[in-house]
Amino acid sequence: MIKEALLKEIPSPCYVLEEKKLHNNLKVLDMVQKAAGAKIICALKGFAMFSAFPLVSKYLPGTTASSLHEAKLGFEEFGGEVHAYSPAYLAHEFDELMKYCGHITFNSINQLQKYHKRIIQSEHTISCALRINPEYAEVETDLYNPCIPGSRLGVTAEQLGDRLPEGIEGLHFHTLCESSAESLERTLNAVESKFGHLLHQANWLNMGGGHAITRKGYNLDLLITLIQNLRSNYDLEIILEPGSAVGWETGFLKATVLDIVESQGVKSAMLDTSFSAHMPDTIEMPYQPNIIGAEKGKVGAHVYKMGGLTCLAGDVIGDYAFSKPLQIGDTIILDDMIHYTMVKNHTFNGVNLPSIGIIKEDGSFQLVKQFGYEDYRDRLS
Ligand SMILES: Cc1ncc(COP(=O)(O)O)c(C=O)c1O
Structure with missing residues (x-):
């Protein structure tokens, strides 16, 4: 529980990273890398809070980027290795991208052929990979399933044939989403049965994110065994690039109740934040975040929907049962709001972005960033 006095110090709305929780996640990731002999790099698309990079980079050897801007952030703010994968690279950005990256994964053989010459001419060595599509994924939501029929992500075994294309040293797959080690095991069965002959030819395998x-109950022993088996069966370097697992349950979004409205017996708390603008995953995925001190569902006397600050009718998540009636000015703590929030937020409706802060390991609060009109204006023309 966050102490009342500390909560008062934090502006609203504000994403708050709890440094100790991040530190604990990093220790788990580090244990896995060491025990399995693998490399775990941070996917910036999921966690790019660079004020925390000094801590993260003590444990993880680098980052993975999906764009030039992420690669530059990884290079300048994190240091260490920078890997990149994008469904398609922009020709006018590629030379600069190469400056930051030691590993580049291509989504298609076309893309490899287009950029191979530039890679060979690069000032430093860049190791290249192809993203493969094992045509097997356990993800149930199509939005997050890169193996749906007709997927644009990755090369199928049929398209690849018997030999790795010239210039390719690695293979990369990404088919999981908040998945267990057991899901990885079944995925690896598909990968090995379709691409086993190519794994023998490759130097490294990136198993995506x-x-x-770092979720409670995750089978760490199985993950370690799977990695060890891959390394010994194929003589491969194994890389994992999680984003969520780095920022998993490491902080919250503090919000405030601005108004309470009632319509046809349904009560809504109007918050100074927005699901659409500040927590878009809750609507896209969709999922209902936890609120500290409230139960999800309609059971109880004090049930409210949480309404966002934009005019979008669907900028709302419910229902939550509280132990007592909500009041205007009450604080609402939306839990686990560090990964895939700051990286996806925007200023829809001109709504200002939440501040960003850290509860340091010594218990003090550090306000890292506040946004204003210029941040909104400078994204427009
Ligand atoms: C290619 C790739 N690598 C890594 C990740 C990070 O995944 P997660 O944050 O779920 O660990 C993603 C997420 O979409 C991805 O597409």
Whole structure:
């Protein structure tokens, strides 16, 4: 529980990272890398809070980027290795991208052929990979399933044939989403049965993200065994690039009740934040976040929907049962709001972005960033 006095110090709305929780996640990831002999790099698309990079980079050897901007952030703010994968690279950005990256994964053979010459001419060595599509995924939501029929992500075994294309040293797959080690095991069965002959030719295998390594109950022993088996069966370097697992349950979004409205017997608390603008995953995925001190569902006397600050009718998540009636000015703590929030937020409706802060390991609060009109204006023309 966050102490009342500390909560008062935090502006609203504000994403708050709890440093101790991040530290604990990093220790788990580090244990896995060491025990399995693998490399775990941070996927910036899921966690790019660079004020925390000094801590993260003590444990993880680098980052993975999906764009030039992420690669530059990884290079300048994190240091260490920078890997990149994008469904398609922009020709006018590629030379700069190469400056930051030591590993580049291509989504298609076309893309490899287009950029191979530039890679060879690069000032430093860049190791290249192809993203493969094992045509097997356990993810049930199509939005997050890169193996749906007709997927644009990755090369199928049929398209690849018997030999790795010239210039390719690695293979990359990403088919998991907040998944267990058991899901990875079944996925690896598909990968090995379709691409086993190519794994023998490769130097490294990147198993993407979506590994819920830091979630309670995750089977760490199985993950370690799977990695060890891959290394010994194929003589491969194994890389994992989670984003969620780095920021998993490491902080919250503080919000405030601005008004309470009632319509046809349904009560809504109007918050100074927005699900659409500040927590878009809750609507896209969709999922109902936890609120500290409230139960999800309609059971109880004091049930409210949480309404966002934009005019979008669907900028609302419910229902939550509280132990007593909500009042205007009450604080609402939306839990686990560090990964895939700051990286996806925007200023829809001109709504200002939440501040960003850290509860340091010594218990003090550090306000890292506040946004204003210029941040909104400078994204427009
Ligand atoms: C290619 C790739 N790597 C890594 C990740 C990070 O996944 P997660 O944050 O679920 O661990 C993603 C997420 O979409 C991805 O597409």
